[in-house]
Amino acid sequence: MANTPVIELINVSKVYVSGGVETQALSEINLNVHKGDYVAISGPSGCGKSTLLSLMGLLDDITEGCYKIEGVDTQSLDLDTLAELRNLHIGFIFQSFNLIDELSVFDNVALPLIYREQSLSQQGIADRVHKALSQVEIAHRADHKPNQLSGGQQQRVAIARALAGEPSILLVDEPTGNLDSKNGDAVMAILDKLNEQGTTICMVTHDPRYAGYAKRQVKLLDGEVLQDQSAEQQAKDYQTEEVL
Numbered sequence: 001m002a003n004t005p006v007i008e009l010i011n012v013s014k015v016y017v018s019g020g021v022e023t024q025a026l027s028e029i030n031l032n033v034h035k036g037d038y039v040a041i042s043g044p045s046g047c048g049k050s051t052l053l054s055l056m057g058l059l060d061d062i063t064e065g066c067y068k069i070e071g072v073d074t075q076s077l078d079l080d081t082l083a084e085l086r087n088l089h090i091g092f093i094f095q096s097f098n099l100i101d102e103l104s105v106f107d108n109v110a111l112p113l114i115y116r117e118q119s120l121s122q123q124g125i126a127d128r129v130h131k132a133l134s135q136v137e138i139a140h141r142a143d144h145k146p147n148q149l150s151g152g153q154q155q156r157v158a159i160a161r162a163l164a165g166e167p168s169i170l171l172v173d174e175p176t177g178n179l180d181s182k183n184g185d186a187v188m189a190i191l192d193k194l195n196e197q198g199t200t201i202c203m204v205t206h207d208p209r210y211a212g213y214a215k216r217q218v219k220l221l222d223g224e225v226l227q228d229q230s231a232e233q234q235a236k237d238y239q240t241e242e243v244l
Ligand SMILES: Nc1ncnc2c1ncn2[C@@H]1O[C@H](COP(=O)(O)OP(=O)(O)OP(=O)(O)O)[C@@H](O)[C@H]1O
Pocket: 016, 017, 018, 023, 024, 025, 043, 044, 045, 046, 047, 048, 049, 050, 051, 052, 206
């Protein structure tokens, strides 16, 4: 269907049980992310941001509700099928870059493709890697090792690695957490550009300045959606508050 959301959460709740203690991390979350969206999820520590991203990325299972990716209901799928869905649709970017120091930038980006895209020829993989490295403006460093790059450049390689799989959505967790403000700004500018070119992004951040880059602001509080509005609407609301 043309307008099927990339991600659809319907009344999703998550309860952790450990040592006999139950923690309600998320309560009845309703959230749709459409192709081309750029969503920032923010809120205070412990409000459920990382839990929400883990559920979206199929890294953990929901306790109640319904979760669909590209219209596919993920409930009651076996682990292999979930892994396939995750590989097909999700690109992860974490605060730590998780690059392999012994491998070149090119090989770091190629490695997941070699495992996941077995139908691709060597040339096909090389084309994908070069395209992804160019998208994040780091192709000139393809032969370098990660430790020869700045933190911001390493994060750009990690973004390229996620992009090379041509995912339906990038799930981004505190992408600037390990970066100084100059490198942080550069990474945010890259995400901005990728979204302008059509990449769908859902980003968790506790930093309001970086959340402001996104076109849609979702705020969580105590495991619930407190606010879900476009950045444009939010700016108008602030202006109105200032006038009143
Ligand atoms: N594996 C777990 N077992 C038990 N409780 C957990 C687990 N993971 C998270 N929680 C609890 O779930 C709630 C939401 O945690 P979560 O990590 O999603 O919040 P967060 O908004 O990402 O926090 P932060 O900004 O500090 O990273 C918290 O009360 C947390 O203690």
